[in-house]
Amino acid sequence: MATAQPLFAFLFVGLLGILSAFASKDKRILVSDPGYIQNELHQIQVKLQEYEATKILVTGLSAKVSSQENEISQLKYKLSSVETEMSSLQQLLNASTKSVAVMQAELAGQDSQINSLQSQISADKSNIISLQAVVNANSSVISTQLAAQEATISNLENQIHNTQGVSTGAVYIRWGRRDCPADNSTHLVYTGYAGGSNSAHTGGAAEMVCLPSDPTWGPHKEIEHYNPAYMYGAEYEDALLFGMPNQDEDVPCAVCRSTMHSTSLMIPAREQCYSGWTEGYHGVLSSGSVGSPSPTQYVCVDEHPQALTGGGITNSEGRLLYQVRTVCGSLQCPPYEDDKVLSCVVCLK
Incomplete structure (x- = not known):
């Protein structure tokens, strides 16, 4: 505006x-002149x-x-606005310039350290070469000494193994099975047949034994009789208790050795070991019948018993295995209960 x-x-x-020009015209021009x-x-x-x-x-x-x-x-x-933005960018540029300067100083310091490390590596390489020359010069001597030390170590390991085998091995019989429990520390010594005196006889031995399946005979194999004791095989007399298809199935056994333990213990009336003990196996407590005249022994038959091949249903008598039941009176009840079948467990320590 x-x-x-x-x-x-x-x-x-x-x-x-x-208007002034008009006013200054000749006074002779009259207003009466319309044109x-x-x-x-x-x-x-x-x-x-x-x-x-x-x-x-x-x-x-x-x-x-x-x-x-x-x-x-x-x-x-x-x-x-552009000038303000340019001012901000200038400030950012200044800050970036300072950061770049700091980084360049740090890189210079790192380059110095790298040069120092490279010098040290070169010196170490020279030392290694010198040491390698010494090792090569003495390699035959060192090899001989190492071989001698390895032989000494091997002998010591064998001695330790033999010592441990003597001091820590626990041996037990697993009645009713042809094998030992499957673990790395237990090994089968031998497998065989459960045997003992005839349950119908009044004499003979009370304990059962595990007869090996590969007997070797001594020099008195054929001498004449003179009031001998007799060795029979063992039979399961209770098919229901032992889970057998037939009565009178023959009983196997296995002798087992644990290299991690030194003691074995059969505990009747339990299925678990006490604290600090390791279970070998558990099962059912068994012995001869109360009506048998022969002395008898309590043994722990595995919970999953097997039968010997060829035993079948033939009643050959011998050492007969029955269930064992509780009788309250002199036996404290509780904790026991009257007329109950007892279990058992073999424990290692």
């Missing part, structure tokens, strides 16, 4: 000039039309100037 005001002033001065007056009025109208056109043009120019001023103001604002 500041530009439009001078334009209006210019037009106003022009109009005054026209002249008409001509002058026409010129004034033309000038007024030009003024209006100029005014419209000036108004349009004023609007354009105002719009341009707004655009200039917006550009100034954008320029201010």
Whole structure:
């Protein structure tokens, strides 16, 4: 709008000039001359039309100037924002420059350390080469000494093994099975047949034995009889208790040795070992019948007993195995109960 005001002033001065010219005409021109007056009025109208056109043009120019001023103001604002952003970027650039300088200093320090390490590695390589030369020069002596030490160690290991075998091995019989429990520390000594005195005899031995399946005979094999004791095989007399398909199945046995233990113990009336003991196996307590005249022994028959091949249902008598039941009275009840079948467990320590 500041530009439009001078334009209006210019037009106003022009109009005054026209009127002055009209007033300064020859006084001889009379007002009564209509032609002249008409001509002058026409010129004034033309000038007024030009003024209006100029005014419209000036108004349009004023609007354009105002719009341009707004655009200039917006550009100034954008320029201010750009300058602010440029200032921030300059600060970031300065900070980055400082970080780069710090990193370059650190890299220089690391390069120095790397050079030092490389020098040390070179020195170590020289030492290794020297030591390798010494080792090569003495390799035969060292090999001889190592061989001697290995032989000494082997002898000591054998002595330790033999000593441990004597002092820590626990041997027990697993009645009713041809094998030993499956673990790394228990080994089968031999498998064979459960045997003992005939249950119908009044004499003979009380204990049962595990007869090997590969006997060797001594020099008195064929001498004449003189009141001998007799060795019979053993039979399961209770098919239900031992899970046998037939009565009178023959009883196997296995002699087992644990290299991790030195003591074995059969505990009647339990299926688990006490704390600190390791189970070898558990099963059912068995012995001869109460009506048998022969002395008898309690043995622990495995919970999953097997039968000897070929034993079948033939009743050959011999050492007969029955269940063992409790009788309250002299036996404390509780903790025991009357007329119950007893279990057993073989424990190692």
